[in-house]
Amino acid sequence: MQKTVDSADAYVIDGKLALPYSYFAGRVGSTFITALRDSRQILGVRCEKCHKVFVPPRQTCEKCMADLRENWVTVENTGEVINFTVVRYSDRHLPREAPYILAMIKLDGADTPMVHILDEVKSEDVKAGMRVEAVYSENTTSTILDIDHFKPVS
C-alpha cells in the first residue's frame, strides 16, 4: 500500500522492562543441587525401561513417561566431551567474559550429555572425546554453577 501519512512527528522513546521472578526447582531439582553443593556429588536418575541415566535428573522419562523420582544414581565427576563451541561475544546475561568454551559433556555413568563451561584449555586443543573432570566453585550459588567449570583430566 502506498504510504500517505506524514511521519514528521514520529519519534522514538526509550523504555525498560524489568520483571522479577522466582524459579522453584522442585524436589528432584533441589536434590540434585543440594548434593552438588553439599557433597560435591553429581546425581542422575535411571529409567529401567529405556536403560538410560539422565543427568541432570528429571521426574519422568521423556520417552516412556515412567516416574523416575526414586531411581537415584551417582555418576562420576569425570566424563568426555561430546561436542563444543566457543562463545565469542560478551553480554551481561552470559556467565563469563568472552571468549569461553561451552561443551556438551557426558559424565561417566550417564547417558545424556549436559552443557557446561570448559576451561583451563585452549579452544584449539579441545577435541570431541576429550576426557574432562568437574572443578567445583568456592562460593555456592545453589545453581549448576556450583560446578565452576570442567577441565581436561590431568
Next chain:
Amino acid sequence: MGYRKKNRHVGIVGVGETKFSSHREDVNQAEMIHEAVRQALDDANLTMDAVDCVVHGNMELFEMIHQPDLWHTLGSGSYGKEAFRLTTGGTTGGTLACSGDNLAASGMYDVVMAIGFEKLQEGHTTGGITNMADPLWARKLQSGALTDSTAVKLIEEFGADRARRAAMTYRIIMDKHACLNPNSHRAFGLEWDQMDELMETSPPLIGDLRLIHMCSQSDGACVVIFASEEKAREITDTPVWVRDHITVHREETLNLCNNYYPTDTTHRFAAEKLYERNGITDPLEYFDVFEMYDPSAWWGTDWLKEFFLLAGDAHLKLVEDKEIMIDGKMPINPSGGVIAANPIGATALVRVAEAAKQIRGDAGPHQIQKPVNHALASAFGGTMWTVLTMLEKELNW
C-alpha cells in the same frame, strides 16, 4: 459470518486437575503439569502413545520464561509429538478448549490433549499485565487487573445497599461451593451472618471492590483430552460432547487506551450468537450448570445478566434467591469458580473440565444432585474477550 458446522463431532474423554494452592515449591513447572497430565491419561485410560497432538497454554510473561512449552516437554508428554502453544491472556484456557475441539473436528488429529497451567507464585503478575498496555500512554495510568466500574454501574442502577448485598451474597455462595471442592485454593467457610461485617471490614482495593470480592492468585494445572466421535466412543462410555464454542473479542480495548467505558459487552454478543445458531431460546431453562470465569464477585453478579440475556433485575434476583447455589435452579460454579482458584492459564480450562465432570456425574463432593445434560463454560480476558463452550451429555442435536 464465517461460522460453519463442524467437520465431525468431538467429545471430551479425559480430564485432570491438580490441587490449586498459593505456592508449589515442591515441584517445578513441568512436574506440576505432569500431575494433571497423568490424571487425565488415567481418567481416559490412555497412554501418551494415543495422543496425536498437544496444545499448551499459559499467560505470556507470567513466569518470565520464554517458550515454556519447550521447558515442559518432560512433563507434558509432547516429546516427538505435534504441539502448539497458545497464549491469549485470561481466555487462554478457553482458547485451549476451542483449539482442542477444532483440531479434533478438523480431521487432522484424532486425540488432542489441551494443557493449561500457571505458577503465579514464580512470576510477577502485575509486571506481565503492565507490559500489555501501550507504553506511551496507558502503562503509566492503568491499575493492573482491578476495576471498580461494575460496582459503580450496579450501585447506580440498584442502589448501594442492594448491590453490595447481592455481590456479597454471590461471594458467600462461591465460598460455600469452594468448601465442597477438594481442589480449591481458597475455601474460608464464610457464614451468612458475616455478611455485614465483610462489607465493612474487608480491605478496599478500588472503590467498592474489596479484597474479599477478588479472585486469588494460584498455582496449578488442568488437562482436558478431546477426541473425534469415533475415537471418543472407543475410549470411554461417557464422552462429553462439545456441541459448539464461540470466541469474541474487542480489539478496540487491546491497547487499553480508548473505550474505557464499554457499553456492549462481548459476553452478551457471544451468548446471543451461540444460542441463536444452536436454537436455544431460553438459556436459563436450557442449561443445567454454568461454570463462569468470574474474576470478582461484582463481575460474577453482573455478568449473569449478559450470559443469560436477562433484563431488569432478574440477575440480582437469581443471586438474592440463592438460585445460583448448587441445589438451585441454575447452579453457577459448583467448583467455587475463579474466586476459589485462579491459576490463570489453566483457569478457563478448569471451567470446561468442571462442566464436563458435572455432566459425567463424577465431580465429587460438589456434584450437582439433579441430572446434568447441558452445560456452559465461559472464559474471560481483561481486554474484553469472551469464549463460551457448550457441552452436552447426549449427541442428539
Next chain:
Amino acid sequence: MSEYHGIHIEDIFNSMKARFRPEGAAGVNHTFGYDISEEGKWRLTVKDGDMSLEKADDLSSCDVVMETDGATFVGLNIGKVDAMSALTAGKLKIRGDVNTFGITSKIFQKYVPPGAETTQEQELIALKQTISVDQRFATGPVMGKFLQGLKNKTILAIKCPSCGRLQSPPREACAICRVRNDEWVEIGPKGEMRMMEYCYYASPDPLTGETRETPYGAIGILLDGCQGEEVFWHLLRPDQLDRVQMGIVMGDRVRHGTRLRPVWAKNRTGSVFDIQYFEIDE
C-alpha cells in the same frame, strides 16, 4: 488455655525469647499487640536489638495490633494458615500498618512445635531473578503527532471518516469501520468526569519498584467535543478525590459529572505526564 492444631498458644509466646533473632531486629523499634479472642492479650516490645513480652489488658499504646482467634493464630505460626487468606476472610485483622506487622517474620525464627524438631524437611531451592532489558518504542506518525500536541498544551483526537467517532489517544484506524482515520480535531481541554477508579491499592511499577501514593483516582473524562464512550483517561488531583461526582447516562437518566480542567506540567516532553492531572474547574 486451649489447644489448637495440638499446640498451646502459650507455647508460641513463651518460645519467642528463644526464637528471637537480634540481627533481624536491628533497627526495629516498635510495639506489637496480639489480641487473641478468648485467650488474652500480649504486648511485644522490640527495641535496640532486644525484646520483651508481657501480658497486657490494654493494647492501645501499641504501634500495630493483630486481632484474631486462637486457631488462626496457631495456624499462622505453624504454616497451616496463609496470612493473606486469613486477612481476606476477615479472620485476621491488623490495626495499623500491615507491613509493620510483617517485620515480625524477620525478627523471629519459625516456630517449631515440640517433637517436630527432628523431622527434617528437604531444602527446596528457589532462585530469584530479575529480567531487565532495554526497550525502544516508536511512536509512529499518529501517536507522535498527538504527543507533540501535548507539548503545545493541545489535546488532539483523530476522527473516523466513516462513523465520525473520535479517538484520543489516537489510533491509525477505526477498528469498527476498518478504515484509516484521517482528520485531526482539537478536543477539550476541559471536560466532564464520567468515571473514577478510586484506588486504595496501587500495584508497584515493575520498572522502578515504586508504588504510587494511595488513594489515587484514575479517571475517564468526556472532554468537550466528545460524546458517548469517547472518554479520555488520566488522573485526578489527589486532594480532590472526595469532591467529585461521576456523570452517568443510563437510559433516559442523565447526570452530569464534575467539570474538570487539565493542569499542565511546566516542562513538557511529549508524554502522558505533560498533563500532571485534571482538577476541578472552579
